[in-house]
Amino acid sequence: MHHSILLLILLAAFAATALAGRLIDRTPLTLPMIFAALGLLLATPINDLAQPHQLSAATRLLAEITLIVVLFADASHIRFSRFRHMWQKPARMLIIGLPLTVGLGTLVAYLVAPGAGIAMAVLTAAVLTPTDAALAQSVVENDDLPVALRQTIVVESGLNDGLVLPFVLLGALLVSSTSGHEGTDGLAIQSLWQVVLAPVIGGVVGAGMARLSDAAQTRGFARKAAGGIVFLSTAFGAYLLSETLGGNGFIAAFVAGMTFGNLFADDMGFVADFMDDIGILLTMSAFVIFGAVLLPQAFDHVTAPVFLLAVLFLTIVRIVPIYLSLLGSDTHPRERLFLGWAGPRGLASILFTLIITDEFDLPGEAELLACVSMTVGLSILFHGVTAHPLARWAAVSR
Incomplete structure (x- = not known):
């Protein structure tokens, strides 16, 4: 297929979904479902565009950009005044639920595939623990769901990818050590330092940009259309500064968004406007590449244990x-079940896997990537179809 024809097909799909957005909202379909399927249909011509390692690098870059934008935008809607009264639920899910998930995931992965070893089981559990902010959009934007539950999902999906990083690096350290590879010294301390430093950098960048933006607006220096530029500058500035200084860029972007959203005195409508345009385009593009590049690899290496692991992890x-982490809180059993289900796997899991396989020479890389891709593919399908019905079901408890 000629490159121009391929591009025209993608542009036509982007335009069609934009024009039929409200119609799509009335169906069980979601944008990640549509564009992952489109990517799978166009897998052959897309994979002919470049070498596999180039496509892998492009996939990683696009996933990083999309995740930074979504994390910052979602966090900018969290209000400290509300969060003071609802911090317990996301805190329980992150402090209690996340380690329990890694632990149970390690046990399940080892029982399903004991031949891969306990080290690979730890790594598999770690990369499949973080939830995805982009895939959670259909739930977060559902007005049927109480604000407290929506903000709980946003906070958990925004912070859990950074908090699970020590487990990811621990798994990589164990696999590398058992396979005789070098270069893993100091990873545990490095990962902890990333988690500690990132919120500080994100808070400083977010607060500084909010104050500068307010001053520019008050004095009439800034144009009205500058909001999108400020949005991108703050999000990517926090990410890049944190990565440069040794922190986790995704946590920094999330905290920067939360700080900016609470301190910026003017209207924050430009964030929603940006996400309705460029944000959706980035998300659609990321899932096209996922469907074209990663899903075919998953199908090539899928086995019964890989498929079983994907279902069990979801x-x-x-x-x-x-559910266990929320026992004793003011949540209804329906809400605990819903929050447990409302943890789609997506860009964060893909990113962790690509980063780890790029930086370490690990045995079983193809099987690990297949397991992650299969889990994300099933998550796109199942979480997309059930998002609205289960949100209404959970809202009944309120």
Whole structure:
């Protein structure tokens, strides 16, 4: 297929979904479902565009950009005044639920595939623990769901990818050590330092940009259309500064968004406007590449244990730890089950896997990537179809 024809097909799909957006909202379909399927249909011509390592690098870059934008935008809607009264639920899910998820996931992965070893089981559990902010959009934007539950999902999906990083690096350290590879010294301390430093950098960048933006608006220096530029500058500035200084860029972007959203005195409508345009385009593009590049690789290496792991990680491994972590809180059993289910896997899991396989020479890389891609593919389908019905079901408890 000629490159121009391929580009025209993608542009036509982008335009069609934009024009039929409200119609799509009335169906069980979601944008990630549509564009992952489109990517799978166009897998052959897209994979002919470049070498596999080039496509892998492009996939990683696009996933990073999309995740930074979504994390910052979602966090900018969190209000400290409300969060003071609802911090317990996301804190329980992150402090209790996340380690339990990694622990149960490690046990399940080892029982399903004991031949891969306990080290690979730890790594598999770690990369499949973080939830995805982009895939959670259909739930977060659902007005049927109480604000407290929506903000709980946003906070958890925004912070859990950074908090799970020590487990990811621990798994990589164990796999590398058992396979005789060098260069893993100091990873544990480095990962902890990333988690500690990132919120500080994100808070400083977010607060500084909010104050500068307010001053520019008050004195009439800034044009009205400058909001999108400020949005991108703050999000990517926090990410890049944190990565440069040794922090986790995604946590920094999330905290910067939360700080900016609470301190910026003017209207924050430009964030929603940006996400309705460029943000959706980035998300659609990311899932096209996922469907074209990663899903075919998953199908090539999928086995019964890989498929079973994907199903278990989306259900028991996620729901049981989250349900247990919320026992004793002011949540209804329906809400605990819903919060356990409302943890789609997506860009964060893909990114962690690509980063780890790029930086370490690990045995079983193809099987790990297949497991992650299969889990994300099933998550796009199942979480997309059930988002609105289960949100209404959970809202009944309120």
